[in-house]
Amino acid sequence: MNEFSEVERDEIAVQFIRVPDGLEHIRRAWFELEVAVALRGRHFYGAFDPVADDYRACVEVREGDRRVPGLESGTLPGGRFLRARLRGYPPGVYERIGPTFDELTKEAKPDQSRPSLEYYRRHDEIDLLLPI
C-alpha cells in the first residue's frame, strides 16, 4: 500500500526525446537520452501525452546548459499533484508505475488538462505525480 501526499510544483524547463507509447519505444528513448546527457546530478522526468499517444523522456534544463542536438525543448506543467513515492530497483520498480497510477486516480479526481508525470529522483526512487 502506497502513501500519497499532495504537493505543489513549479513548471520545469526540459529537453526531451519523444517516442510513440509502448515499452520498447520508451526503453529506447531513455537509452538515447542517457547517452545524450550526463547522468550525474540530473533530474529526469517521464510524461505521457494521451492525445498524441506518445511518451516524453525528459531531462531538466539548468541555467547555463547548452541545447543538446537532437533533443526537443519545452516545459512540464507545474501546479498541484497527488504524489506516490516508489522505492525499489529497476526493472521491478517500473512494473509498479501503472498500478500505482491506478491507485492514485482512485484517490483523487485527476485534472485532465495536465499530464501525469514520473519524476526519477534516484535510480531506486520514483515519484509518480497525478495532476489534481
Next chain:
Amino acid sequence: MVARAGESRAARTEGRVVARFNAPRAARVEADPNGRPLEVNHRAVALVREEWRVVDRWWTEDPVSRGYFELVLESGENTVVFHDGASGGWYTQRGA
C-alpha cells in the same frame, strides 16, 4: 508605497520594452525541401549555425510547435527564425 509604485511602473515599462524587442515578426523565408532556410526577407543565408525544436504546452488547447534556426546571412548578420507549426508561418526573433 510611493517608491514601490514607482518601481512597479518602471518594471512594467521595462517589460514592455523587452517584450517589444523580443516580439516575433513575420518573415518571408524561402526554404529548401527539408525546411531549412535559404533566404530571409530576400537576403541569402550563408550558414545554419544551429537548429532546434520547441514543442511546448502540448497539454493545452494552445500548443506550441516551432522549428528554430540560428542563421548567419551573407551580409554577416546573425538572426534567428522559426517556423510555426500551428500557423505555418515564418517569423524572425532578432535581426533580419
